Amino acid sequence: VKNSRAYFDYNASAPLRPEAREAMLAALDLTGNASSVHGEGRRLRQMIEDARECVAALVGAKASEVVFTGGATEANNWVLRGAFDTVITTEIEHESILAPASIAAGTLITIGAGSDGVVNVAEIAEAVLVDAPAPGRALVSVQMANNETGVVQPVADIADFARAHGLYMHTDATQVAGRMGIDFAALGLDYLSMSGHKIGGPKGVGALVIRDGLELPALMRGGGQERRRRAGTENVPAIAGFGAAARGALADLARVDEVRRLRDLLETGVREIAPDAVVVGAESDRICNTSCIALPGQPSSVVLIKLDLAGIAVGAGSACSSGKIGGSHVMQAMGLDAAVGEAAIRVSIGAGTTEAEVASFLAAWGEIYEGAVRRRAKGVAETAPAELR
Numbered sequence: 001v002k003n004s005r006a007y008f009d010y011n012a013s014a015p016l017r018p019e020a021r022e023a024m025l026a027a028l029d030l031t032g033n034a035s036s037v038h039g040e041g042r043r044l045r046q047m048i049e050d051a052r053e054c055v056a057a058l059v060g061a062k063a064s065e066v067v068f069t070g071g072a073t074e075a076n077n078w079v080l081r082g083a084f085d086t087v088i089t090t091e092i093e094h095e096s097i098l099a100p101a102s103i104a105a106g107t108l109i110t111i112g113a114g115s116d117g118v119v120n121v122a123e124i125a126e127a128v129l130v131d132a133p134a135p136g137r138a139l140v141s142v143q144m145a146n147n148e149t150g151v152v153q154p155v156a157d158i159a160d161f162a163r164a165h166g167l168y169m170h171t172d173a174t175q176v177a178g179r180m181g182i183d184f185a186a187l188g189l190d191y192l193s194m195s196g197h198k199i200g201g202p203k204g205v206g207a208l209v210i211r212d213g214l215e216l217p218a219l220m221r222g223g224g225q226e227r228r229r230r231a232g233t234e235n236v237p238a239i240a241g242f243g244a245a246a247r248g249a250l251a252d253l254a255r256v257d258e259v260r261r262l263r264d265l266l267e268t269g270v271r272e273i274a275p276d277a278v279v280v281g282a283e284s285d286r287i288c289n290t291s292c293i294a295l296p297g298q299p300s301s302v303v304l305i306k307l308d309l310a311g312i313a314v315g316a317g318s319a320c321s322s323g324k325i326g327g328s329h330v331m332q333a334m335g336l337d338a339a340v341g342e343a344a345i346r347v348s349i350g351a352g353t354t355e356a357e358v359a360s361f362l363a364a365w366g367e368i369y370e371g372a373v374r375r376r377a378k379g380v381a382e383t384a385p386a387e388l389r
């Protein structure tokens with residue numbers, strides 16, 4: 001395995017930002033409990049509240065609306081368990097939505113997505129107006145952008161519809177924070193999930209943004225932390241790191257065009273080398289950093305290993321679901337050919353990605369493609385490289 005590595009798996013987890021690391025180290029050295037009223041405690045409390053301001057600013061929310069959690073999985077589970085009589089969601093959500101939705105107490109309505117990767121607002125409207133959910137509280141949960149394809153979803157329109165019909169609206173913005181401006185207030189959202197490690201903060205911390213005035217049954221009961229909503233002594237280093245990362249991610253919004261330029265450079269190169277390559281969702285509005293690429297006939301697991309040996313880290317579908325046979329549930333929901341779903345790799349970059357790294361990706365891609373063409377000509381099946389068999 002090559003020594004110099006290029007990391008193209010930001011959607012699985014972004015590299016830790018130096019400022020997040022510094023904030024965490026500073027917090028690690030502090031003694032005390034943020035709930036204590038002495039100076040030590042107050043200092044930790046201040047760190048938490050500063051981080052809350054930074055996280056709120058990244059998504060256009062008020063600090064009072066941000067509740068720290070142990071990640072986006074926890075935030076998603078929390079909302080989905082929120083005692084709703086009906087939950088309306090989509091087949092392309094992350095597992096941390098789909099799994100709790102499947103055991104939610106009330107009625108579950110799951111709508112699909114088009115082959116362009118976009119959820120259809122009219123289908124949600126139909127589900128609500130025609131299938132007429134049981135009376136009571138209903139929640140619509142639709143991701144802001146997909147983690148595998150990067151396709152942006154019409155959350156503004158869905159939120160408008162939800163508001164007009166008295167439904168609660170949640171969005172999983174995990175892959176969007178720092179990649180597109182988010183305005184929680186202007187979108188009229190009720191709940192929004194995010195994650196620290198996707199924006200260059202530490203893993204195991206995230207937030208659920210809850211619109212001021214809304215009730216949601218407490219996630220953890222016990223002490224009074226997080227205004228009684230999520231009891232337990234706060235993980236101050238993680239929260240401080242998340243806050244610093246949020247500040248960095250907000251600044252990075254100025255560099256979105258540059259990230260998109262590099263992503264497009266990569267895609268253009270990929271298609272020049274392999275005219276039969278498919279870029280999933282390419283015609284749709286996508287976040288700037290994500291490219292879902294399939295070389296039909298080349299299983300993603302094989303391409304991933306070959307790229308890894310060339311020093312390049314990519315994902316196959318969602319990192320959380322890799323290993324699944326027959327491609328990811330997202331590709332299946334889009335109704336893509338199994339040959340595309342099974343071949344899809346996810347290339348995701350960030351503000352730290354360089355043109356030289358894109359060039360190294362394309363060099364490796366070129367070699368993989370040549371090998372595939374050669375084997376195809378000889379009628380040899382695709383297998384993993386010998387050293388990994």
Ligand code: PMP
Nearest residue numbers: 071072073094147172174195206
């Ligand atoms: N939602 C989406 C869209 C994601 O991509 C992820 C991470 N793969 C999560 C939720 C879960 O986030 P966390 O790792 O913070 O639990």
